[in-house]
Amino acid sequence: MTEMVYGAAPRQEGDPILPRWWRTIDKWSISSILLLFAIGILLGLAASPPLAERNGLAPFHYVERQLVFGLAAFAVMFVTTMLGPQMLRRLAVIGFFLAFAALVMLPAFGTDFGKGAVRWFSFGFASVQPSEFLKPVFVITVAWLMAASQEIGGPPGKTMSLVLTLVVTAFLAMQPDFGQAALVMFAWGVMYFVGGAPYLLILAVAAVVVLGGMLAYENSEHFARRIDGFLNPEVDPTTQLGYATNAIREGGFFGVGVGEGQVKWSLPDAHTDFIIAVAAEEYGLVLVLLIIGLYATVVVRSLIRLVQERDPFIRLAGTGLAAMLGVQALINMGVAVRLLPAKGMTLPFVSYGGSSLIATGLAVGMLLAFTRTRPQGRIGDILTGGRAR
Amino acid sequence: MTRVPLRPLARVLDARAKGENPDRIERENLRKRHEDIRDRARLRAEGRLVVLAGLFFCAFLVVGVRMGAIAASEPAEPRAQAAGAQIAAARADIVDRRGRLLATNLVTHALYAQPPMMVEPERAARELVRIFPDLDEERLLGWFAGDRKFLWIKKKISPEQKQAVFDIGEPGLLFGPREMRLYPNGAIAAHILGGARFGREGVDAAEVIGVAGIEKAFDERLRDPARAGDPLRLTIDLTVQAAVERVLEGGMVMMNAKGATAVLMEARTGEVVALASLPDFDPNDRPRPLTEGDASNSPLFNRAVQGLYELGSTFKIFAVAQALEMGQVNPSTMIDTRGPLTWGKFRIRDFRDYGAQLSVTDVIVKSSNIGTARIAMDIGAERQRAFLAGLGFTEPTAVELVEAPGSKPLLPPNWSEISTMTISYGHGLSASPLHLATAYASLLNGGHKVSPTLVRGAPAARGPRVVSEETSAIARQMLRQVVTRGTASFGDVPGYAVGGKTGTADKPRLKGGGYYEDKVIATFASVFPAHDPRYVLVVTLDEPVETSGREPRRTAGWTAVPVAAEMIRRVAPLLGLKPEIEPLAPTGVTLTSN
Numbered sequence: 005m006t007e008m009v010y011g012a013a014p015r016q017e018g019d020p021i022l023p024r025w026w027r028t029i030d031k032w033s034i035s036s037i038l039l040l041f042a043i044g045i046l047l048g049l050a051a052s053p054p055l056a057e058r059n060g061l062a063p064f065h066y067v068e069r070q071l072v073f074g075l076a077a078f079a080v081m082f083v084t085t086m087l088g089p090q091m092l093r094r095l096a097v098i099g100f101f102l103a104f105a106a107l108v109m110l111p112a113f114g115t116d117f118g119k120g121a122v123r124w125f126s127f128g129f130a131s132v133q134p135s136e137f138l139k140p141v142f143v144i145t146v147a148w149l150m151a152a153s154q155e156i157g158g159p160p161g162k163t164m165s166l167v168l169t170l171v172v173t174a175f176l177a178m179q180p181d182f183g184q185a186a187l188v189m190f191a192w193g194v195m196y197f198v199g200g201a202p203y204l205l206i207l208a209v210a211a212v213v214v215l216g217g218m219l220a221y222e223n224s225e226h227f228a229r230r231i232d233g234f235l236n237p238e239v240d241p242t243t244q245l246g247y248a249t250n251a252i253r254e255g256g257f258f259g260v261g262v263g264e265g266q267v268k269w270s271l272p273d274a275h276t277d278f279i280i281a282v283a284a285e286e287y288g289l290v291l292v293l294l295i296i297g298l299y300a301t302v303v304v305r306s307l308i309r310l311v312q313e314r315d316p317f318i319r320l321a322g323t324g325l326a327a328m329l330g331v332q333a334l335i336n337m338g339v340a341v342r343l344l345p346a347k348g349m350t351l352p353f354v355s356y357g358g359s360s361l362i363a364t365g366l367a368v369g370m371l372l373a374f375t376r377t378r379p380q381g382r383i384g385d386i387l388t389g390g391r392a393r
Numbered sequence: 394m395t396r397v398p399l400r401p402l403a404r405v406l407d408a409r410a411k412g413e414n415p416d417r418i419e420r421e422n423l424r425k426r427h428e429d430i431r432d433r434a435r436l437r438a439e440g441r442l443v444v445l446a447g448l449f450f451c452a453f454l455v456v457g458v459r460m461g462a463i464a465a466s467e468p469a470e471p472r473a474q475a476a477g478a479q480i481a482a483a484r485a486d487i488v489d490r491r492g493r494l495l496a497t498n499l500v501t502h503a504l505y506a507q508p509p510m511m512v513e514p515e516r517a518a519r520e521l522v523r524i525f526p527d528l529d530e531e532r533l534l535g536w537f538a539g540d541r542k543f544l545w546i547k548k549k550i551s552p553e554q555k556q557a558v559f560d561i562g563e564p565g566l567l568f569g570p571r572e573m574r575l576y577p578n579g580a581i582a583a584h585i586l587g588g589a590r591f592g593r594e595g596v597d598a599a600e601v602i603g604v605a606g607i608e609k610a611f612d613e614r615l616r617d618p619a620r621a622g623d624p625l626r627l628t629i630d631l632t633v634q635a636a637v638e639r640v641l642e643g644g645m646v647m648m649n650a651k652g653a654t655a656v657l658m659e660a661r662t663g664e665v666v667a668l669a670s671l672p673d674f675d676p677n678d679r680p681r682p683l684t685e686g687d688a689s690n691s692p693l694f695n696r697a698v699q700g701l702y703e704l705g706s707t708f709k710i711f712a713v714a715q716a717l718e719m720g721q722v723n724p725s726t727m728i729d730t731r732g733p734l735t736w737g738k739f740r741i742r743d744f745r746d747y748g749a750q751l752s753v754t755d756v757i758v759k760s761s762n763i764g765t766a767r768i769a770m771d772i773g774a775e776r777q778r779a780f781l782a783g784l785g786f787t788e789p790t791a792v793e794l795v796e797a798p799g800s801k802p803l804l805p806p807n808w809s810e811i812s813t814m815t816i817s818y819g820h821g822l823s824a825s826p827l828h829l830a831t832a833y834a835s836l837l838n839g840g841h842k843v844s845p846t847l848v849r850g851a852p853a854a855r856g857p858r859v860v861s862e863e864t865s866a867i868a869r870q871m872l873r874q875v876v877t878r879g880t881a882s883f884g885d886v887p888g889y890a891v892g893g894k895t896g897t898a899d900k901p902r903l904k905g906g907g908y909y910e911d912k913v914i915a916t917f918a919s920v921f922p923a924h925d926p927r928y929v930l931v932v933t934l935d936e937p938v939e940t941s942g943r944e945p946r947r948t949a950g951w952t953a954v955p956v957a958a959e960m961i962r963r964v965a966p967l968l969g970l971k972p973e974i975e976p977l978a979p980t981g982v983t984l985t986s987n
Contacts, residue, residue: 194445200434
């Protein structure tokens with residue numbers, strides 16, 4: 005009645021955006037990510053001058069680029085964290101179709117940079133790897149499909165997501181980029197697991213993965229060579245792995261000192277795939293453990309926070325993103341310590357890489373958005389006197 | 394769990410009766426069911442998320458622990474290994490019979506360059522030439538400026554040179570540690586040891602492989618990493634070897650010989666105690682093999698093993714010993730020595746005329762060619778050949794030098810009667826001084842064949858008998874008389890009862906047939922003490938001339954014998970032999986000779 009008489013009163017919808025963002029965001033995770041990025045810049049100062057020298061650029065050229073791209077990535081990340089789950093879902097599904105189209109067009113317009121796999125679009129000033137952008141939006145799309153399948157009368161989302169995964173995997177394998185393909189498969193598997201996969205099926209999927217690995221070993225020389233290298237207990241010191249192991253050893257607990265490392269001069273991928281070796285050599289085990297701890301903090305905290313989450317879509321999407329981040333870091337570091345076969349995988353946020361940095365920023369922004377504290381209807385539990393009915 | 398129907402008829406009817414919309418009941422039920430499903434899914438997901446978080450935590454923990462384990466392990470130099478290309482640099486030492494070092498290893502450095510890493514190639518080249526004057530600055534600069542990424546500059550450098558190169562301060566000049574072979578005694582026993590060179594060379598190590606002598610013959614054994622700490626023990630006695638070489642060198646100079654060789658062998662075992670060949674070389678800095686001319690003129694040529702010479706009258710004892718063994722003669726049998734002995738177109742003469750007849754002993758003592766030839770004629774070609782084969786004259790010696798198998802004695806293509814006669818006094822068959830020493834040892838040690846050896850091992854079993862104990866004793870008696878009253882009178886060394894036989898053979902002409910008039914091989918093959926044969930010594934001089942008299946003298950009695958005597962005088966005490974008074978000649982032998 006009052007409104008009818010006096011017109012609409014200024015409505016206050018909740019809090020102002022930024023204070024609410026600050027209150028609800030996971031401060032531990034975001035601090036860890038900022039710290040990781042700072043470490044990335046620090047290591048870039050150590051690891052990229054040799055590359056710059058090889059390419060005839062100023063010593064810190066790549067560090068400067070990393071800083072610029074890092075700022076862009078942070079902008080993307082902050083904007084993304086502010087979005088609500090629904091908005092995220094809509095944008096991500098659109099983004100998925102765009103990224104997928106880019107992926108499909110790779111064979112026609114992509115470039116391989118002389119590395120034997122067509123994975124990049126080159127735009128002169130920068131190159132973009134569509135699969136990097138595909139990963140986070142793919143996770144959200146799959147989470148959406150799976151969550152929808154839990155609705156009564158919902159679509160057969162799990163089957164659809166599986167088909168989608170297989171198609172994406174096939175396109176990635178065609179490049180060939182088995183690392184990203186495996187990552188995509190893994191993310192789907194984790195989401196399916198959390199989304200309620202029967203244990204029998206999990207076992208079956210594990211079997212399929214093993215079989216697929218064997219098939220790849222038989223049919224792809226590229227793949228077989230790496231596995232053979234891994235199974236061989238003698239690490240050939242002239243390979244990247246040998247250099248990396250030796251660098252970790254040389255570094256010991258406190259490192260050989262800033263700028264004193266040698267491994268960055270021998271390893272062509274010192275600034276990307278083997279940046280952890282550079283870290284270990286120059287700064288020692290201390291910094292390596294810090295890096296591992298930061299990743300563990302982001303991943304484990306995100307997963308634990310998602311335990312509270314009641315919305316299946318948010319839960320699944322968050323799980324997928326956290327798992328992907330964690331696995332990528334684990335594979336990168338696992339290769340350096342020879343726990344895993346040699347597989348080129350960047351260390352998220354720490355490795356050098358322009359477009360990959362922005363894509364990671366996007367993914368982490370989404371993760372942080374999903375792990376924000378939101379009302380979970382616990383009052384209902386209290387009122388009904390129990391969590392389950 | 395009972396499932397609530399979405400449209401329970403009772404409630405729908407009830408609602409209709411109250412005029413309410415029954416669809417609301419359905420919606421309410423649907424909502425409840427949906428929440429139910431969500432809650433169950435959530436509970437399940439909660440558990441699985443905790444599991445997942447735990448797994449991730451463990452995985453990160455494993456990576457961290459593994460990092461810690463690697464960081465805590467000892468840093469190792471990265472070794473360049475391309476599938477079995479590991480260079481085993483260890484090489485066992487070589488020691489003499491008393492364990493004194495003959496060959497060992499020394500850590501040194503090789504100098505190499507990596508031109509891409511060079512800062513000031515011009516200065517580096519200039520400084521290098523200052524340190525190593527044998528390098529060529531122009532060529533070095535050419536290499537440094539060229540496309541080569543890697544080049545060896547010096548294989549071995551001394552610590553001082555290394556420091557000097559280091560002081561250039563050029564990052565592109567690098568040092569590769571390696572072990573080099575060192576012969577601490579220089580030229581002593583050079584021909585036995587041979588030498589070594591680098592084989593495959595890496596930056597961190599280099600293979601050392603033997604190129605001659607024992608080093609090559611035992612290359613596998615010396616390079617065996619499992620036996621690197623186990624030195625190879627030779628039968629050589631360093632002190633004796635040094636004394637033998639010293640005396641031989643003095644003798645060679647005094648007798649104006651162009652070469653000389655000596656073999657000192659244990660009579661009963663065939664172990665070579667000293668083996669010298671002059672001119673010699675320093676195995677630490679092996680000269681290059683001659684590319685033209687006669688290989689035997691190179692200092693690398695081992696005259697004792699590789700030199701095949703007609704050894705002259707030293708062979709006479711073999712014919713006599715065989716005749717004694719066959720019972721054909723006894724020491725006092727008179728042999729017709731009227732000369733010249735004509736056989737077809739050949740004429741055999743003696744050095745001087747010894748009259749119509751000589752006893753067998755005197756044939757040896759006075760060294761009568763005619764007498765020996767007559768004895769050999771009675772033996773016959775086939776039996777002579779078999780006897781000499783038994784003494785090892787038809788095969789290369791079994792000594793453990795890589796040069797030995799290639800030195801097969803030169804036998805007459807057709808062992809005719811004239812060959813039989815000439816071989817009996819040491820012409821027409823060429824053998825090495827080591828062959829002669831082995832045969833003397835076999836003949837004089839009591840009659841058991843020995844095989845020459847340079848490596849100390851388990852004592853070999855007694856060889857087959859070549860002559861009887863008595864024949865051996867008689868032969869020694871005869872040789873002793875050669876020294877006491879015959880051609881080798883300069884060979885007497887008081888207290889050591891030297892017995893031996895001289896041999897002076899004209900050298901065959903290099904071109905065309907026939908012999909030089911003024912070039913001889915003078916040999917003295919001896920045994921001491923004659924009554925208790927312990928050692929056999931063969932001294933051979935190549936083209937000696939003794940010029941103290943009015944006319945040059947070339948016979949072994951004037952050349953090889955004094956050298957051998959001096960050698961025995963020096964070496965016998967080193968070998969632990971006491972000078973002793975010679976027992977009287979065995980009565981049995983004395984009786985028959987009267």
